[in-house]
Amino acid sequence: MGERVIRTADLRNMESYLNNLGNSVNIVAGQIENVGADLNNTKNTLDQLINEFHQFVRSDQLQKNVQLAETRLVKVRQELETEYGHYGDVRRRVNGILQAVDTSLIKKETIENASEDQMLAAPRYWLAPCLIALSAWINDNKELAEKAMNEAIRRDNEKTALFFALVTRRGARYKASRKWLENYFGLQDPHQLEREIVVLIDGFTNGIFGPDARIKCGKKVESWIEELSQKVGFVEEQREQWKVALESKSKKVDEELYPYLREFGKNWGEIEQSLEGVKLHKIIADYFQDVFAKEVTPVKSIAVAVDALLDTLVSRFDDEELPLRRDERLLSLVIQENGDQERAEKLFEEEKVIENQISFTQLLTNFSIHPEVSNASIATQKFSISLSKDWIKSAHEDLTAENRANVPIDINLSIDQWEGVTQDGTNEEELIVSINNHVEKRRNAALSKVKLGVQHWAGLIGGILFTLTGFGVPFLFILAGFCYLYFYLGRRNLRSRKAHISSEFDQLSKYCTENLRASIAEVVDYRRDYKENDANAQLVTEFLDGISPEQYTFSSFDSARSVQ
């Protein structure tokens, strides 16, 4: 059996390969870190791009909504004109006849003929038989007048009663006017009033009706409120109703204000909400003061005043037109809110002014807050506000307390991966130290990653080895020279990279400190702004305490306000 000799394996090559492999892995790991950093940057840029894209889509959508609303609004108005335009003829003739009788310029036959035509042209319309009744009354045709009146009552009992109450008042027939008003009141349920009640309240507050009717009207309003107040939860309902109404006056915070808190305040949403709420005090106080500062100028004669009310009665409250009127209002709100459909719908819901039936108190709220849409005059607006003042005060107190409770105690700031908290900016120096420490920590971490690679150290070792062996083979000195040069260049490059990174972090430190100081300055401004505006809450209470309903109704048409 032959002897087998096992020689010691020469593993130097393998060790060298393993070393090389280890070096390569280190290099790859370094590259992966770089890729990770690049990825983070790319993600940030992408997030920014996505935000900008969303903003663009939103603004494009809003613009399209406005255009669509404008087109639809034109269409709705055309439809109103086509469908109900002929009602306009009837309305104009009512006014025409009343004024013609005043001046006695038209023959009675002409009035009669004109009225009959309208009856044929406007079937189902309650005003057409009223017109016949009116002309028959002028022509002393009692039988026809009664027939026409019955037809008008059949078509719309309440509007007819109100119409004749006004017409008879215009003709100084006080007894008849009072009877028609009594008839009208008898039909009313304060829980569900028809929209045209505004005409009656307007007549009352502007002193159109005679002394008897005025007293009756005042008592009726009192009894309605008394009746409604019996219901448990009534006051709570009024308060909620008024809270919604007052909140509808709030305005967005100017987008140019607080730019740093918008960008770096993590709870900017809460800050913005508290500012919107606190600025509402002044808006409400100004609104009420403006309303009460407006002078109620009595018109020249009772005829002019009644004509204005008749015009409102016959042109604003026809139920057939209601769906189109609602569309018209909603589309107008979409345009007013620059295409923000959601906000427009919310406002539309809050207004509740274009409803078939409405409670007396909701009506008062509408008169007070949305006079233009509810067709209320200044006198009615003043009367409604003063009648509702206790509910307004109570709702305002709740809104104020809610706003105060939601003021953020801590303002959380987040600037370039640093986060800090301040309440009123008094810890500014502490926060600046904190943000500088944070930047310094990041700088050190970044610098610690910048070091010579294995290849550079290998170059240095190679240089030493070649120098030592170069005495035998002088050629190796040249190789040693190349190795030293490679190591030197590596070191020089390292210094310049470190200097570059350090300068970037210097800039970051400056950016962070400046933004932090600016944000803290805005926190101080915010606290001051809030405090100043919060003091305005008192204005609303003081103003409402100083008014009463009696001050804001005319004692009679011919004299000025009873107490100013």
Place this chain on the structure above:
Amino acid sequence: MRRPLLHSKTNTQLSSRTESRTKVEYTGLALEKRLRQKRSLNYVNGFTQLDAGTVTCNHTEIDELIQKIKNEFSDLQPYHYPIGIIAKCYLGDDFIVHTLDTRLEIVKHYKKGEALPSEMDRGKSLALHPSYEFIEVYSDTLRAVSSNGNVAIIKR
């Protein structure tokens, strides 16, 4: 609209049942209405006098406060009482608010930065507002009481 001759609708949401000669079981809006009623000056002053003593409140004082609550809400069931009351604290610069826990019958004064129990914490900023004397904390609402006894409600 024409007024109906008979009101057939009844309000089913609200009910009030007399339990004894003095206690009434309020629910829903009736309870809300009752708890909004203006507070008596005796009751309001009771809580503002807490600072007159020292940081440690003896049990007699706490009993007096609890009695004031019972007197103020004499027609209510105990479970309708506030679960706590928070008011500004004037004992010294260190202290900012004090609380009365009506269930545990404990008065505690809190320093700046010190956390209040979670159910009380939401009323802290409101308690510091100069317009209110103290805040009544209920499970679902806060009621801010002014020096004249007026009550404002903050729902959750």
